[in-house]
Amino acid sequence: MSLRPPSSLSPGRSGTLSALDYELAAEKANAxxxxxxxxxxxxxxxxxxxxxxxxxxxxxxxxxxxxxxLFIQRELCGMRDQADAIRRYAIPKDVVARLGVVRR
Incomplete structure (x- = not known):
């Protein structure tokens, strides 16, 4: 079963973005x-x-x-492969090893 957004939120047949699509894309890029x-x-x-x-x-x-x-935000933007971010930011292995660790 697939879930599709309402037609009012998807681009029109001409492929142009609505004002809402534009604002959402801008906010994703900012975040x-x-x-x-x-x-x-x-x-x-x-x-x-x-x-x-x-x-x-x-x-x-x-x-x-x-x-x-950053990885969470990248996934929200549709970027599933984090290897590119690890290379781009030169993230050390000891930092990657601590990802998702819950400290008390």
């Missing part, structure tokens, strides 16, 4: 950009902590949370 900037900032903070040889556990957790949020 994806914000998530990407958050990952970049968290990874920079992690690299700084590593260079100072300080306690990196908190920075590692913050980076994993930011990457997890």
């Amino acid at each position: 994806l950009a914000r998530a990407g900037r958050s990952v970049e900032a968290a990874l920079e903070a992690l690299a700084e902590a590593r260079s100072q040889a300080s306690d990196i556990d908190g920075h590692l957790n913050d980076a994993a949370d930011a990457v997890f949020a």
Whole structure:
């Protein structure tokens, strides 16, 4: 069984987007950009902590949370393969290993 959105929300026969489609696409792009900037900032903070040889556990957790949020946003935008994001942002393996971990 497939689920289709109402015809009022899908593009017209001419292939043009409605105003709502345009706004939704713009918001998805904005949210994806914000998530990407958050990952970049968290990874920079992690690299700084590593260079100072300080306690990196908190920075590692913050980076994993930011990457997890980015992956969720990418999936919402229809991008299912996360390997591209891992390469693009140069996400370290120890961050990827912590994705989805629930801390108490």
